[in-house]
Amino acid sequence: MYLTIKATGEHANMISHLLAKNPHNLYDRTEKGARVRLVYTSSEPHDTEAMLFVTPDPIELVKGTPDHYDITQYINDRELAVSSLFCSYIRPALGTALNGKPKADYMNWVDYQFDLQMTFGPVASDLPDHVVESLFQPLGYEVQMERGEIDYSFDLKNRSTVRHIQISGQQTLQQMLRQIYILIPVLDNYKHYYINEDEIERLRRYGEGWLSTHPQHDLMIKRSLRFAPLIKEYEQQVANDASMDTLSTEISTHSVEDATAQADSAEPLEIIDVLETDTEPPVVRLNELRYRAIVEQVSLLPQRKQVIDFGAGEGKLSVRLGQIEGVEQVWAVEPSMQSQLRAIDRFAKLEGRTDDVIPVITTGSLFYRDERWIDQDVIILCEVIEHINEVRLPQVIHTLFTDYRPQTLIITTPNREYNEVYDMDTEEIRHADHRFEWTRAEFEQYCTQWIQNRPYTFTISGIGEKHEQYGQPTQMVVFHRTGGQQI
Known part of the structure; x- marks a missing residue:
């Protein structure tokens, strides 16, 4: 599994400070049963490229878990495909850039839009190419995909469903990382962990400012949360946030004089509880x-x-x-x-x-x-x-x-x-x-x-x-x- 991050143009080498990784040092760690390495293939002022490369050990991944006795670990692609498992390696390795918290001297570069190109794979997705493109193009990216040709001795298919995806565009490093952090599990449609309310928080945190207005918002939410009760909880939280924002805006537009006049009015100000309990019957899966x-x-x-x-x-x-x-x-x-x-x-x-x-x-x-x-x-x-x-x-x-x-x-x-x-x-x-x-x-x-x-x-x-x-x-x-x- 790999992810390459390439910046070109003026100040391209500043991404190394945002990644908090020295181009002259090899980042080499063991995380959750895999070897995670980050190396710079180029480190020039106008051309800087870093590659995150993950080599999983399927045996180490299941040691001490019920999976230890499951032979399917040897006959599936889950540990080798870019998925939610890969995202769990992105967080510790690229967490500084993902959360926008470099050293104080480089904070001004968090909001700088670089000419960026990210390539990742292999992606084992059931989505057709045009749907994959519809996930990235509305975000302002150009999308390229490569598939391997396969040769079977029997009639099955001649093109692999596995793809290597490249997106490019002008964007901040933090925002592009946040977007692929959410979109990679959407593409793969596989979760290596139990989906619960924590997934809602992940979507709201890393999808802030772009997810709610995306044309494929519903598809992303369905493939991220899957279960109707969680989807409903997410929608309720988003609606509550919108109501609170509206209420805050309305209150802030009142001047001190308006507030005083309302306090003297015979009719009291009606306060609406935007967190009203939902009385609809529970959804049956x-x-x-x-x-x-x-x-x-x-x-x-x-x-x-x-x-x-x-x-x-x-x-x-x-x-x-x-x-x-x-x-x-x-x-x-x-x-x-x-x-x-x-x-x-x-x-x-x-x-x-x-x-x-x-x-x-x-x-x-x-x-x-x-x-x-x-x-x-x-x-x-x-x-x-x-x-x-x-x-x-x-x-x-x-x-x-x-x-x-x-x-x-x-x-x-x-x-x-x-x-x-x-x-x-x-x-x-x-x-x-x-x-x-x-x-x-x-x-x-x-x-x-x-x-x-x-x-x-x-x-x-x-x-x-x-x-x-x-x-x-x-x-x-x-x-x-x-x-x-x-x-």
């Missing part, structure tokens, strides 16, 4: 609605003693399934050890509850046959299939319908049409790990194909707030076995 819909379906099934939750994650749905009357066994099947450990902690809290079935966590995958799952009552894939490459999906479907033959199979997956309601680009998908997202018609077509020559029927329904044109955000299919011979 889509994930919660999915769980409720699945639990309702399982509760209505005549055969529901044995339930298998594939891709169980941290076990939230599995716990709900164990609370359904008539369910005697719940298998929480999950390949990630990190998620398994969290599920184990969740299930441990159920000890002593006589009315609940405690799920059994187990390692498993849809890519190989497991004798335990044959002829069970219910198999559930909640938001799982879209994470599977389409070329491998037929194998999974064959395993489910031909090998396992459940009485009921429940699958949920995103409705791509509904992305319009989220103001997403037509090429954009909801999560970086999604391999595809289907329209309602495409999903129904696939379901029809899957049960050809197989003794199953199916019904499709939607989950979440309904749009007249685009339907609901999640689509759910319930397959029922009708008996007969498998083919």
Whole structure:
């Protein structure tokens, strides 16, 4: 991971004082499981360039954490792509410039607009090029992107989604750093930490003066905060700030005479509490609605003693399934050890509850046959299939319908049409790990194909707030076995 900062023109070498890094010394530190180095490739009065280079150690990153036992650290790009993890290295290395606090002798240079160029990468973004450009161009930058050509031995794609991005323009060093500090996680759409109210403070602090007026403001907020309650809290805080600013402006325009006259008036001055408590009902997250819909379906099934939750994650749905009357066994099947450990902690809290079935966590995958799952009552894939490459999906479907033959199979997956309601680009998908997202018609077509020559029927329904044109955000299919011979 790298970030280069280049200044040209008069006083270009002053950026070294703003960075608080001596061009003749190598900055070399170990931060959070990575080696962080900053070196100057040029240090001339009219041409100064510094490069921040980060070399992560995937083993050191997970030592002492639940990830220590998760092999996925070796097979993903998260530690190698510029993302929120990279931003956590920017803060300690470039914190002086980011916060605009150099030595007193150089404070006047904080507001100086240099001819700057910043290049960073590799960026693994699901956003199309024109959306990436729309994030930087309104800020006054020229944008250039480079992609690598890739050569597969099979038909998949011939251009990498990974890009190296260069932005250039006249700007203060602090402002440009603040902007990429917020925009890098927006591009990557991945967080290496739990998103909470601290993220709101980060946006407000480093987005001050530019984020609220940006044409892509809504996209940035959605990809930064993700969850409706946090987005609502952010919007409320911004509205409160605006109200307070307005109130302060109105008060400051009154002269002493106006204030005196108002004090003598028979009508008292009405003070409006701009922090009035919000009385709207709480927002129910889509994930919660999915769980409720699945639990309702399982509760209505005549055969529901044995339930298998594939891709169980941290076990939230599995716990709900164990609370359904008539369910005697719940298998929480999950390949990630990190998620398994969290599920184990969740299930441990159920000890002593006589009315609940405690799920059994187990390692498993849809890519190989497991004798335990044959002829069970219910198999559930909640938001799982879209994470599977389409070329491998037929194998999974064959395993489910031909090998396992459940009485009921429940699958949920995103409705791509509904992305319009989220103001997403037509090429954009909801999560970086999604391999595809289907329209309602495409999903129904696939379901029809899957049960050809197989003794199953199916019904499709939607989950979440309904749009007249685009339907609901999640689509759910319930397959029922009708008996007969498998083919």
